[in-house]
Amino acid sequence: MKITLIYPAIGDYKDEACMEPLPLGALAGMTPPDVEIALYDDRLEPIPYDEPTDLVGISVQIYSAKRAYAISAEYRKRGVPVILGGMHVTLLPEEAAQHADAIFVSDAESLWRQVLEDARHGQLKPVYRGCPGIPQSDTFTRHDLYKGKKYLPISLVQFGRGCPFVCTFCATSAYFDHKHYYRQIDHVLAEIERQGRKTIFFVDDNIIGDFDAAKALFRELIPLKLHWVSQASINMTGDRELMDLMAQSGCLGHVVGFESIDQANLRLMQKNQNMLDGFTAYKPQLEILRDYGLQTWAALTVGHDCDTPESVERTLEFAMKNKFTFAAFNLLMPYPGTPLYQQLKDEKRLLYDGKWWLHDDYRFNHAAFIPKNMSPEQLTELTFWMRRTFNSPASIFYRVTDFKTNLRNPYRFGVYLVYNPLFRKETLKKQGIRLSR
Numbered sequence: 188m189k190i191t192l193i194y195p196a197i198g199d200y201k202d203e204a205c206m207e208p209l210p211l212g213a214l215a216g217m218t219p220p221d222v223e224i225a226l227y228d229d230r231l232e233p234i235p236y237d238e239p240t241d242l243v244g245i246s247v248q249i250y251s252a253k254r255a256y257a258i259s260a261e262y263r264k265r266g267v268p269v270i271l272g273g274m275h276v277t278l279l280p281e282e283a284a285q286h287a288d289a290i291f292v293s294d295a296e297s298l299w300r301q302v303l304e305d306a307r308h309g310q311l312k313p314v315y316r317g318c319p320g321i322p323q324s325d326t327f328t329r330h331d332l333y334k335g336k337k338y339l340p341i342s343l344v345q346f347g348r349g350c351p352f353v354c355t356f357c358a359t360s361a362y363f364d365h366k367h368y369y370r371q372i373d374h375v376l377a378e379i380e381r382q383g384r385k386t387i388f389f390v391d392d393n394i395i396g397d398f399d400a401a402k403a404l405f406r407e408l409i410p411l412k413l414h415w416v417s418q419a420s421i422n423m424t425g426d427r428e429l430m431d432l433m434a435q436s437g438c439l440g441h442v443v444g445f446e447s448i449d450q451a452n453l454r455l456m457q458k459n460q461n462m463l464d465g466f467t468a469y470k471p472q473l474e475i476l477r478d479y480g481l482q483t484w485a486a487l488t489v490g491h492d493c494d495t496p497e498s499v500e501r502t503l504e505f506a507m508k509n510k511f512t513f514a515a516f517n518l519l520m521p522y523p524g525t526p527l528y529q530q531l532k533d534e535k536r537l538l539y540d541g542k543w544w545l546h547d548d549y550r551f552n553h554a555a556f557i558p559k560n561m562s563p564e565q566l567t568e569l570t571f572w573m574r575r576t577f578n579s580p581a582s583i584f585y586r587v588t589d590f591k592t593n594l595r596n597p598y599r600f601g602v603y604l605v606y607n608p609l610f611r612k613e614t615l616k617k618q619g620i621r622l623s624r
Protein backbone atom coordinates (compact mmCIF):
# COMPACT_ATOMS: atom_id res chain seq x y z
CA MET A 188 0.00 0.00 0.00
CA LYS A 189 1.15 3.53 -0.76
CA ILE A 190 0.00 6.80 0.82
CA THR A 191 0.67 10.34 -0.36
CA LEU A 192 0.90 13.11 2.22
CA ILE A 193 0.41 16.69 1.08
CA TYR A 194 1.07 20.05 2.69
CA PRO A 195 -0.93 22.69 0.76
CA ALA A 196 0.32 26.21 0.03
CA ILE A 197 -1.58 29.44 0.52
CA GLY A 198 -2.82 30.09 -3.01
CA ASP A 199 0.01 29.90 -5.51
CA TYR A 200 2.55 31.36 -3.12
CA LYS A 201 6.00 29.79 -3.45
CA ASP A 202 7.78 30.18 -0.15
CA GLU A 203 11.53 30.82 -0.03
CA ALA A 204 11.61 30.70 3.79
CA CYS A 205 9.86 27.40 4.16
CA MET A 206 10.07 25.26 7.28
CA GLU A 207 9.66 21.50 7.38
CA PRO A 208 5.99 20.41 7.47
CA LEU A 209 6.16 18.75 10.90
CA PRO A 210 2.54 17.47 10.91
CA LEU A 211 3.29 15.30 7.87
CA GLY A 212 6.68 14.09 9.13
CA ALA A 213 5.05 13.18 12.44
CA LEU A 214 2.20 11.36 10.69
CA ALA A 215 4.70 9.45 8.55
CA GLY A 216 6.45 8.43 11.77
CA MET A 217 3.20 6.85 13.01
CA THR A 218 2.79 4.89 9.78
CA PRO A 219 3.75 1.17 9.80
CA PRO A 220 6.97 0.40 7.88
CA ASP A 221 5.24 -1.75 5.25
CA VAL A 222 3.34 1.30 3.95
CA GLU A 223 5.17 3.27 1.26
CA ILE A 224 5.04 7.05 1.79
CA ALA A 225 5.36 9.95 -0.67
CA LEU A 226 5.42 13.50 0.70
CA TYR A 227 4.72 16.56 -1.44
CA ASP A 228 4.96 20.14 -0.26
CA ASP A 229 2.76 22.38 -2.38
CA ARG A 230 4.74 25.42 -1.17
CA LEU A 231 7.85 24.15 -2.97
CA GLU A 232 6.97 21.69 -5.69
CA PRO A 233 4.24 20.62 -8.11
CA ILE A 234 1.86 17.86 -7.02
CA PRO A 235 1.98 14.82 -9.33
CA TYR A 236 -1.75 14.06 -9.32
CA ASP A 237 -1.35 11.15 -11.73
CA GLU A 238 1.28 9.30 -9.71
CA PRO A 239 -0.36 6.07 -8.46
CA THR A 240 -1.29 6.04 -4.77
CA ASP A 241 -3.86 4.29 -2.58
CA LEU A 242 -4.71 7.10 -0.16
CA VAL A 243 -4.03 10.83 0.04
CA GLY A 244 -3.75 12.63 3.38
CA ILE A 245 -3.86 16.44 3.38
CA SER A 246 -3.00 18.67 6.33
CA VAL A 247 -5.49 21.58 6.41
CA GLN A 248 -4.82 24.90 8.10
CA ILE A 249 -7.24 27.80 7.86
CA TYR A 250 -5.26 29.84 5.31
CA SER A 251 -4.68 26.81 3.11
CA ALA A 252 -8.19 25.33 3.41
CA LYS A 253 -9.37 26.58 0.01
CA ARG A 254 -6.26 25.24 -1.71
CA ALA A 255 -6.49 21.95 0.26
CA TYR A 256 -10.06 21.41 -0.93
CA ALA A 257 -8.99 22.07 -4.54
CA ILE A 258 -6.16 19.51 -4.26
CA SER A 259 -8.57 17.01 -2.73
CA ALA A 260 -10.98 17.49 -5.64
CA GLU A 261 -8.21 16.73 -8.16
CA TYR A 262 -7.41 13.39 -6.51
CA ARG A 263 -11.04 12.42 -6.02
CA LYS A 264 -11.68 13.15 -9.70
CA ARG A 265 -9.09 10.42 -10.37
CA GLY A 266 -10.81 7.99 -8.00
CA VAL A 267 -8.18 8.25 -5.23
CA PRO A 268 -9.65 8.42 -1.69
CA VAL A 269 -8.69 11.49 0.35
CA ILE A 270 -8.58 12.03 4.10
CA LEU A 271 -8.29 15.56 5.52
CA GLY A 272 -6.90 16.39 8.96
CA GLY A 273 -5.41 19.30 10.88
CA MET A 274 -6.61 22.13 13.04
CA HIS A 275 -9.07 23.56 10.51
CA VAL A 276 -10.76 20.18 10.11
CA THR A 277 -11.11 19.84 13.87
CA LEU A 278 -12.63 23.29 14.22
CA LEU A 279 -14.96 22.92 11.19
CA PRO A 280 -15.54 19.19 10.57
CA GLU A 281 -18.85 19.63 8.70
CA GLU A 282 -17.24 21.95 6.18
CA ALA A 283 -14.20 19.70 5.65
CA ALA A 284 -16.36 16.57 5.28
CA GLN A 285 -17.87 18.03 2.10
CA HIS A 286 -14.45 17.93 0.45
CA ALA A 287 -13.12 14.47 1.28
CA ASP A 288 -13.92 10.77 1.61
CA ALA A 289 -12.89 10.88 5.26
CA ILE A 290 -11.90 13.45 7.83
CA PHE A 291 -9.73 13.15 10.90
CA VAL A 292 -10.86 15.25 13.84
CA SER A 293 -8.35 16.16 16.59
CA ASP A 294 -4.89 14.62 17.06
CA ALA A 295 -3.91 11.67 14.88
CA GLU A 296 -1.84 9.66 17.39
CA SER A 297 -4.64 7.49 18.73
CA LEU A 298 -6.26 6.39 15.46
CA TRP A 299 -3.95 6.83 12.48
CA ARG A 300 -3.03 3.15 12.28
CA GLN A 301 -6.76 2.32 12.24
CA VAL A 302 -7.24 4.70 9.30
CA LEU A 303 -4.52 2.88 7.36
CA GLU A 304 -5.99 -0.54 8.14
CA ASP A 305 -9.43 0.61 6.97
CA ALA A 306 -7.94 2.13 3.80
CA ARG A 307 -6.04 -1.09 3.11
CA HIS A 308 -9.35 -2.98 3.13
CA GLY A 309 -11.25 -0.30 1.20
CA GLN A 310 -13.36 0.46 4.26
CA LEU A 311 -12.50 4.04 5.08
CA LYS A 312 -15.01 5.55 7.53
CA PRO A 313 -16.31 9.07 6.90
CA VAL A 314 -15.14 10.41 10.29
CA TYR A 315 -12.31 9.47 12.65
CA ARG A 316 -12.33 11.19 16.01
CA GLY A 317 -9.04 11.18 17.88
CA CYS A 318 -8.49 13.15 21.03
CA PRO A 319 -5.98 15.80 22.09
CA GLY A 320 -3.15 14.33 24.10
CA ILE A 321 0.59 13.79 24.37
CA PRO A 322 2.18 14.38 20.96
CA GLN A 323 4.16 11.57 19.29
CA SER A 324 4.19 9.56 22.51
CA ASP A 325 5.86 6.49 20.99
CA THR A 326 6.94 7.56 17.50
CA PHE A 327 9.52 9.83 15.87
CA THR A 328 9.24 12.32 13.04
CA ARG A 329 10.43 10.99 9.66
CA HIS A 330 12.95 13.76 9.01
CA ASP A 331 14.34 11.69 6.11
CA LEU A 332 11.24 12.50 4.04
CA TYR A 333 12.26 16.17 3.94
CA LYS A 334 15.57 15.41 2.21
CA GLY A 335 16.12 17.11 -1.15
CA LYS A 336 13.48 19.77 -0.46
CA LYS A 337 14.58 23.35 0.12
CA TYR A 338 13.68 23.93 3.76
CA LEU A 339 15.40 26.35 6.10
CA PRO A 340 18.31 24.63 7.88
CA ILE A 341 16.51 24.26 11.20
CA SER A 342 14.80 21.09 12.45
CA LEU A 343 11.28 21.24 13.83
CA VAL A 344 10.72 19.25 17.01
CA GLN A 345 7.80 19.34 19.42
CA PHE A 346 8.01 19.00 23.17
CA GLY A 347 4.45 19.99 23.97
CA ARG A 348 1.13 21.02 22.48
CA GLY A 349 -1.53 23.41 23.67
CA CYS A 350 -1.41 26.26 26.15
CA PRO A 351 -3.04 26.87 29.53
CA PHE A 352 -4.09 30.44 28.68
CA VAL A 353 -7.41 31.64 27.30
CA CYS A 354 -6.72 34.43 24.76
CA THR A 355 -10.05 34.96 23.02
CA PHE A 356 -8.68 35.14 19.46
CA CYS A 357 -6.53 32.02 19.73
CA ALA A 358 -7.48 28.96 17.68
CA THR A 359 -4.88 26.87 19.55
CA SER A 360 -6.55 27.61 22.84
CA ALA A 361 -9.94 26.59 21.38
CA TYR A 362 -8.47 23.43 19.81
CA PHE A 363 -6.79 22.16 22.99
CA ASP A 364 -9.45 23.48 25.35
CA HIS A 365 -6.81 25.46 27.31
CA LYS A 366 -4.84 22.32 28.14
CA HIS A 367 -1.14 21.67 27.76
CA TYR A 368 0.35 18.26 26.88
CA TYR A 369 4.02 17.36 26.65
CA ARG A 370 6.21 14.44 25.63
CA GLN A 371 8.57 12.49 27.84
CA ILE A 372 11.90 14.27 27.87
CA ASP A 373 14.00 11.22 26.99
CA HIS A 374 11.84 10.80 23.90
CA VAL A 375 12.45 14.40 22.84
CA LEU A 376 16.19 13.93 23.39
CA ALA A 377 16.15 10.77 21.28
CA GLU A 378 14.38 12.67 18.50
CA ILE A 379 16.98 15.44 18.62
CA GLU A 380 19.75 12.87 18.37
CA ARG A 381 18.10 11.08 15.43
CA GLN A 382 17.68 14.20 13.29
CA GLY A 383 21.32 15.26 13.75
CA ARG A 384 21.10 19.07 13.47
CA LYS A 385 22.24 21.41 16.24
CA THR A 386 19.69 24.14 15.44
CA ILE A 387 16.17 23.32 16.62
CA PHE A 388 12.81 25.05 16.48
CA PHE A 389 10.57 23.69 19.22
CA VAL A 390 7.20 24.30 17.60
CA ASP A 391 5.33 24.20 20.91
CA ASP A 392 2.42 26.61 21.16
CA ASN A 393 3.93 27.78 24.44
CA ILE A 394 7.10 25.96 25.53
CA ILE A 395 6.87 27.34 29.08
CA GLY A 396 3.17 26.47 29.46
CA ASP A 397 4.26 24.32 32.43
CA PHE A 398 7.29 25.87 34.18
CA ASP A 399 8.42 22.66 35.90
CA ALA A 400 8.24 20.59 32.72
CA ALA A 401 10.11 23.30 30.79
CA LYS A 402 12.86 23.48 33.42
CA ALA A 403 13.27 19.71 33.33
CA LEU A 404 13.64 19.83 29.54
CA PHE A 405 16.10 22.74 29.59
CA ARG A 406 18.31 20.95 32.15
CA GLU A 407 18.62 17.99 29.79
CA LEU A 408 19.33 20.21 26.78
CA ILE A 409 22.34 21.93 28.38
CA PRO A 410 24.91 19.18 27.60
CA LEU A 411 23.70 18.93 23.98
CA LYS A 412 25.05 22.40 23.14
CA LEU A 413 22.20 23.30 20.81
CA HIS A 414 20.94 26.57 19.45
CA TRP A 415 17.19 26.60 19.75
CA VAL A 416 14.15 28.87 19.38
CA SER A 417 10.51 28.46 20.30
CA GLN A 418 7.31 30.29 21.25
CA ALA A 419 6.79 31.42 24.82
CA SER A 420 4.51 33.69 26.81
CA ILE A 421 6.01 36.75 28.49
CA ASN A 422 5.27 35.50 32.03
CA MET A 423 8.46 33.41 31.63
CA THR A 424 10.40 36.47 32.83
CA GLY A 425 8.87 36.09 36.31
CA ASP A 426 10.95 32.98 37.08
CA ARG A 427 14.71 33.53 37.16
CA GLU A 428 15.55 29.84 37.45
CA LEU A 429 13.54 29.18 34.30
CA MET A 430 15.33 32.00 32.48
CA ASP A 431 18.76 30.82 33.67
CA LEU A 432 18.14 27.28 32.45
CA MET A 433 16.67 28.52 29.19
CA ALA A 434 19.73 30.63 28.40
CA GLN A 435 22.18 27.91 29.50
CA SER A 436 20.47 25.37 27.26
CA GLY A 437 21.16 27.43 24.13
CA CYS A 438 17.95 29.40 23.64
CA LEU A 439 18.40 32.16 21.05
CA GLY A 440 14.96 33.69 21.52
CA HIS A 441 11.24 33.18 21.17
CA VAL A 442 8.19 34.32 19.34
CA VAL A 443 6.52 36.28 22.14
CA GLY A 444 2.85 37.27 21.93
CA PHE A 445 2.79 40.86 23.19
CA GLU A 446 -0.24 41.45 20.94
CA SER A 447 -0.96 44.94 22.25
CA ILE A 448 0.62 47.69 24.31
CA ASP A 449 -2.81 48.85 25.44
CA GLN A 450 -4.06 47.34 28.67
CA ALA A 451 -7.71 47.78 27.66
CA ASN A 452 -7.09 45.65 24.55
CA LEU A 453 -5.28 43.00 26.61
CA ARG A 454 -8.26 42.82 28.94
CA LEU A 455 -10.63 42.44 26.00
CA MET A 456 -8.64 39.51 24.63
CA GLN A 457 -8.21 38.03 28.14
CA LYS A 458 -4.44 38.01 27.79
CA ASN A 459 -4.04 38.10 31.54
CA GLN A 460 -0.57 36.55 31.52
CA ASN A 461 0.73 39.80 29.97
CA MET A 462 -0.48 41.87 32.95
CA LEU A 463 0.52 39.71 35.92
CA ASP A 464 2.50 42.31 37.89
CA GLY A 465 0.64 45.40 36.85
CA PHE A 466 1.18 46.75 33.36
CA THR A 467 4.09 48.94 32.34
CA ALA A 468 4.07 48.23 28.60
CA TYR A 469 6.47 45.29 29.12
CA LYS A 470 9.40 47.47 30.21
CA PRO A 471 10.79 45.23 33.00
CA GLN A 472 10.06 42.03 31.08
CA LEU A 473 11.87 43.30 27.99
CA GLU A 474 14.89 44.25 30.07
CA ILE A 475 15.03 40.68 31.41
CA LEU A 476 14.80 39.20 27.90
CA ARG A 477 17.63 41.49 26.78
CA ASP A 478 19.76 40.70 29.84
CA TYR A 479 19.57 37.04 28.85
CA GLY A 480 20.50 37.99 25.29
CA LEU A 481 17.31 36.61 23.77
CA GLN A 482 16.51 37.79 20.26
CA THR A 483 12.78 38.36 20.32
CA TRP A 484 10.30 37.84 17.50
CA ALA A 485 7.49 40.10 18.68
CA ALA A 486 3.96 39.07 17.74
CA LEU A 487 1.67 42.09 17.68
CA THR A 488 -1.97 42.17 16.65
CA VAL A 489 -3.97 45.19 15.54
CA GLY A 490 -7.68 45.69 15.01
CA HIS A 491 -8.87 45.21 18.59
CA ASP A 492 -11.86 47.24 19.74
CA CYS A 493 -9.71 49.77 21.58
CA ASP A 494 -7.33 50.22 18.62
CA THR A 495 -7.31 53.50 16.72
CA PRO A 496 -5.01 54.69 13.91
CA GLU A 497 -2.97 56.46 16.60
CA SER A 498 -2.62 53.33 18.76
CA VAL A 499 -1.50 51.37 15.68
CA GLU A 500 1.25 53.95 15.16
CA ARG A 501 2.27 53.61 18.81
CA THR A 502 2.48 49.84 18.38
CA LEU A 503 4.95 50.25 15.54
CA GLU A 504 6.96 52.75 17.62
CA PHE A 505 7.09 50.18 20.43
CA ALA A 506 8.54 47.55 18.07
CA MET A 507 11.09 49.97 16.64
CA LYS A 508 12.15 51.39 19.99
CA ASN A 509 12.81 47.93 21.38
CA LYS A 510 14.81 46.94 18.28
CA PHE A 511 13.13 43.57 18.05
CA THR A 512 15.05 41.10 15.93
CA PHE A 513 11.86 40.24 14.05
CA ALA A 514 8.23 41.24 14.42
CA ALA A 515 4.94 39.98 13.03
CA PHE A 516 2.25 42.64 12.67
CA ASN A 517 -0.83 40.51 12.53
CA LEU A 518 -4.22 41.77 11.64
CA LEU A 519 -6.75 40.44 14.15
CA MET A 520 -8.42 37.48 12.43
CA PRO A 521 -11.72 35.91 13.39
CA TYR A 522 -10.76 32.23 13.46
CA PRO A 523 -13.76 29.91 13.52
CA GLY A 524 -14.38 28.23 16.86
CA THR A 525 -12.88 31.09 18.88
CA PRO A 526 -14.77 33.38 21.29
CA LEU A 527 -13.72 36.33 19.10
CA TYR A 528 -15.40 34.80 16.05
CA GLN A 529 -18.62 34.28 17.98
CA GLN A 530 -18.56 37.82 19.36
CA LEU A 531 -18.06 39.40 15.92
CA LYS A 532 -20.74 37.14 14.46
CA ASP A 533 -23.23 38.14 17.17
CA GLU A 534 -22.43 41.79 16.52
CA LYS A 535 -22.85 41.25 12.73
CA ARG A 536 -19.34 42.54 12.07
CA LEU A 537 -17.99 39.60 10.05
CA LEU A 538 -17.22 40.26 6.39
CA TYR A 539 -17.05 37.76 3.49
CA ASP A 540 -20.23 36.00 4.71
CA GLY A 541 -18.36 34.96 7.85
CA LYS A 542 -16.21 32.53 5.82
CA TRP A 543 -13.28 34.60 4.66
CA TRP A 544 -11.06 31.51 4.26
CA LEU A 545 -13.30 30.23 1.45
CA HIS A 546 -14.38 33.49 -0.15
CA ASP A 547 -13.16 34.19 -3.70
CA ASP A 548 -12.72 37.89 -2.97
CA TYR A 549 -10.73 37.53 0.24
CA ARG A 550 -7.02 38.35 0.01
CA PHE A 551 -4.28 37.32 2.45
CA ASN A 552 -3.69 39.80 5.31
CA HIS A 553 -6.86 41.79 4.59
CA ALA A 554 -9.32 42.64 7.36
CA ALA A 555 -12.17 40.12 7.55
CA PHE A 556 -14.37 42.07 9.96
CA ILE A 557 -15.54 45.62 10.65
CA PRO A 558 -13.22 47.21 13.23
CA LYS A 559 -14.68 49.60 15.83
CA ASN A 560 -12.59 52.70 15.18
CA MET A 561 -11.64 52.58 11.50
CA SER A 562 -12.74 51.03 8.24
CA PRO A 563 -11.58 47.52 7.24
CA GLU A 564 -9.62 49.08 4.36
CA GLN A 565 -7.88 51.50 6.71
CA LEU A 566 -6.97 48.69 9.10
CA THR A 567 -5.57 46.62 6.22
CA GLU A 568 -3.53 49.54 4.89
CA LEU A 569 -2.19 50.39 8.36
CA THR A 570 -1.04 46.81 8.86
CA PHE A 571 0.68 46.81 5.46
CA TRP A 572 2.34 50.09 6.41
CA MET A 573 3.61 48.66 9.72
CA ARG A 574 5.18 45.70 7.93
CA ARG A 575 6.73 47.86 5.21
CA THR A 576 8.19 50.27 7.76
CA PHE A 577 9.49 47.70 10.23
CA ASN A 578 11.06 45.63 7.46
CA SER A 579 12.53 48.56 5.52
CA PRO A 580 16.32 48.61 4.94
CA ALA A 581 16.59 51.70 7.20
CA SER A 582 14.80 49.87 10.01
CA ILE A 583 16.94 46.73 9.59
CA PHE A 584 20.03 48.93 9.83
CA TYR A 585 18.67 50.73 12.91
CA ARG A 586 17.45 47.65 14.82
CA VAL A 587 20.71 45.78 14.52
CA THR A 588 22.35 48.23 16.94
CA ASP A 589 21.47 46.40 20.14
CA PHE A 590 24.62 45.08 21.77
CA LYS A 591 22.75 42.84 24.20
CA THR A 592 20.90 40.93 21.48
CA ASN A 593 21.51 41.45 17.75
CA LEU A 594 25.17 42.40 18.17
CA ARG A 595 25.81 40.17 21.19
CA ASN A 596 28.25 37.99 19.24
CA PRO A 597 29.01 37.11 15.59
CA TYR A 598 26.52 34.22 15.59
CA ARG A 599 23.63 36.45 16.73
CA PHE A 600 24.64 39.09 14.20
CA GLY A 601 24.67 36.40 11.51
CA VAL A 602 21.14 35.26 12.44
CA TYR A 603 19.95 38.85 12.23
CA LEU A 604 21.71 39.54 8.96
CA VAL A 605 20.60 36.40 7.13
CA TYR A 606 16.97 36.27 8.21
CA ASN A 607 15.90 39.92 8.21
CA PRO A 608 16.19 40.42 4.42
CA LEU A 609 14.66 36.98 3.82
CA PHE A 610 11.64 37.59 6.07
CA ARG A 611 11.24 41.10 4.62
CA LYS A 612 10.99 39.63 1.14
CA GLU A 613 8.56 36.88 2.13
CA THR A 614 6.35 39.13 4.29
CA LEU A 615 5.90 41.77 1.62
CA LYS A 616 5.44 39.24 -1.19
CA LYS A 617 2.65 37.41 0.62
CA GLN A 618 0.43 40.39 1.41
CA GLY A 619 -2.72 40.56 -0.70
CA ILE A 620 -2.39 37.20 -2.48
CA ARG A 621 -5.40 34.98 -3.22
CA LEU A 622 -6.00 31.96 -0.98
CA SER A 623 -6.46 29.60 -3.91
CA ARG A 624 -5.36 29.35 -7.53
Ligand code: SF4
Nearest residue numbers: 350352353354357360
Ligand atom coordinates in the same frame (compact mmCIF):
# COMPACT_ATOMS: atom_id res chain seq x y z
S1 SF4 B 1 -0.60 32.56 25.09
FE1 SF4 B 1 -0.46 32.24 22.87
S2 SF4 B 1 -0.89 30.05 22.55
FE2 SF4 B 1 -1.58 30.58 24.64
S3 SF4 B 1 -3.77 31.03 24.42
FE3 SF4 B 1 -2.66 32.98 24.26
S4 SF4 B 1 -2.27 33.30 22.04
FE4 SF4 B 1 -2.85 31.13 22.37
